[in-house]
Amino acid sequence: MKATVLVRPKQGILDPEGQAVESSLRQLGFSVGQARVGRVVDLEVESADPSAARAEIERMCEQLLANPLIESYEIELAEEQG
Amino acid sequence: MTSPQPRIGVLQVPGVCDDRDALWALAALDAEALFLWHTETELPDLDAVVLPGGFSYGDYLRCGAIARFAPAMEAVAEFSATGGLVLGICNGFQILCEAGLLPGVLRRNESLSFVCRDIPLVVERTDTPFTTRCSEGQRLVIPVKHGEGCWYADDALYEELEARQQIVLRYAEPVNGSRNDVAGVVNERGNVMGLMPHPEHAVDPLLGSADGALILSSLVESARERALAAV
Numbered sequence: 001m002k003a004t005v006l007v008r009p010k011q012g013i014l015d016p017e018g019q020a021v022e023s024s025l026r027q028l029g030f031s032v033g034q035a036r037v038g039r040v041v042d043l044e045v046e047s048a049d050p051s052a053a054r055a056e057i058e059r060m061c062e063q064l065l066a067n068p069l070i071e072s073y074e075i076e077l078a079e080e081q082g
Numbered sequence: 083m084t085s086p087q088p089r090i091g092v093l094q095v096p097g098v099c100d101d102r103d104a105l106w107a108l109a110a111l112d113a114e115a116l117f118l119w120h121t122e123t124e125l126p127d128l129d130a131v132v133l134p135g136g137f138s139y140g141d142y143l144r145c146g147a148i149a150r151f152a153p154a155m156e157a158v159a160e161f162s163a164t165g166g167l168v169l170g171i172c173n174g175f176q177i178l179c180e181a182g183l184l185p186g187v188l189r190r191n192e193s194l195s196f197v198c199r200d201i202p203l204v205v206e207r208t209d210t211p212f213t214t215r216c217s218e219g220q221r222l223v224i225p226v227k228h229g230e231g232c233w234y235a236d237d238a239l240y241e242e243l244e245a246r247q248q249i250v251l252r253y254a255e256p257v258n259g260s261r262n263d264v265a266g267v268v269n270e271r272g273n274v275m276g277l278m279p280h281p282e283h284a285v286d287p288l289l290g291s292a293d294g295a296l297i298l299s300s301l302v303e304s305a306r307e308r309a310l311a312a313v
Contacts (some may be wrong), residue, residue, distance in 0.1 A: 013234070015261070016192050039143075064151075067144055067180070069187045070234060 001045055001053050002078040007066045008038035041065055050077050086313075088129040091118040093158065095149045098136030098173060100282060111295060113302045119286025120152040131158055132169035134281055135227075145188060146176035152273075155181060161176035167211050167300055167308070168274045172228055177275030178199045184269055184276045185243055186235040191228070192259025198227040200290060201279060202254035203265055210250055210268050211304030212275045215296045221254060222293035224279040231278040233267070234257040246270060251277055263264035270299040279293065 009015045015036050022035035043060075047053040058077050066073040092104045101117065108115035116123065126133070138149035143282045147274075149155065155177070160184055162168045168213030170178040178184040191197060198222050205216040216222070235243060238263060243249060251266030281294030 014192065015258070016190055016194050020194055049096070064147060067147070067187055069236070070189065 001050070003043045003045060003053060004076045004078070005041040005056055005061060005065055005077070006038060006074040007041065007061075007071050008073070009036055010048055010070055010072050013070050034047065038071075050079065051074060053077060084310050087112060087114040087304060088302060088309045089114045089116065089127065090130045090132060090302070090305055091116055091125060091128045091153075092132045092134055093154055093174070094119045094122065094134075095120040095136075095138040095152055095154075095177075096136055096138055097138040100135040100171065100173075100280065103280075104132050104134040104171065104282040107285045107294070107298055108302065110285055111299045111302045113305065118154055120149070120154045123153045123157060125157045125161055126155070127167060127171060128133075128166070129163070129309045130169070130301055131161060132156070132301075133168070133170040133177055134282070135172030135174060138173055138177065141173075141230070146173060146178075146180040149173075149177045150181040157181060160272050163271075165271070165273050165302065167305055169212060170274075171241070171280055172226075172231070172278055174231070175211050175278055178274060178276045183238060183266055183274050185248065186264075186267065186268065188230050188301060189232045189234050190230050191211065191232050195292050196227070196229040198225070199232070200225045201257055201265075203279060204254050205250070205271045207247060207250045207268070210272055210275060210300075212268070212297055212300050213250060215300040222251075222296065223291040224281055224294045224297075225290075226271055226279045226283045227259060228258070228278055231257070232261075233278070234261055236276075241266065251279070261284035287293075 018036040061073045105115045203222045205220045224230040268275045281297040284294030285289040
């Protein structure tokens with residue numbers, strides 16, 4: 001099963017990279033509010049059972065993919081189509 | 083009675099680059115310094131461990147996030163759990179934070195620029211095994227070289243650390259956006275310390291400052307005392 005993990009800087013955590021992107025976008029003439037920069041991890045897991053896969057990926061996030069002090073994460077499972 | 087040389091291990095993880103400087107500096111300060119390879123699952127008989135600086139695993143994912151799972155790190159965690167002295171420098175500090183052996187986390191510098199220069203520091207505590215040779219409030223000049231040295235802890239954690247006096251070193255001027263200018267912290271038990279500045283690059287006046295020797299010789303001396311106590 002394929003999955004995507006989105007890792008983001010937590011709300012309230014200073015994100016200098018996001019600020020740099022935001023000011024560059026403004027310089028290009030785009031009117032943007034806030035830009036935050038995170039990370040995308042595309043994964044393939046063996047499990048075909050969505051809830052087991054999700055549980056396993058949550059453990060991956062807790063142990064390695066995100067640092068809970070500063071980052072939040074979201075897991076998206078690509079359910080296999082028919 | 084002859085004073086034994088304490089044995090201090092220097093951990094080598096792929097991508098680390100200050101291992102030789104650390105080994106040299108410790109030997110110059112009268113320790114028997116030896117390398118530890120990251121795949122080792124057991125440590126030899128040691129009085130202290132140093133995690134040197136560099137860019138372990140290319141700093142992929144987050145600094146230190148991959149190196150913390152090196153087999154030798156499990157042995158280092160066990161060593162620290164029994165009270166063993168562990169000093170993490172720069173990337174070594176990042177690894178110790180990721181491993182949960184030290185509080186907080188090191189993030190991208192606020193300026194997004196790599197900082198590489200001599201920095202004045204203030205010693206906040208002299209009763210740790212890593213600062214016995216310093217005096218309280220002493221200013222040390224030690225170089226930093228890092229892109230991700232912005233130490234962060236949330237309000238609750240920071241207050242706890244302040245209350246337990248776990249902040250050992252602060253920058254005397256803003257360097258990287260680090261919370262309250264924290265440059266070095268110690269764990270609650272006081273046997274594990276991490277700092278972003280590089281004491282191993284400042285042990286000889288020829289290199290601009292020998293203030294780093296105060297930190298490393300404190301460690302060597304504390305390790306020696308432990309070696310003697312164990313005899």
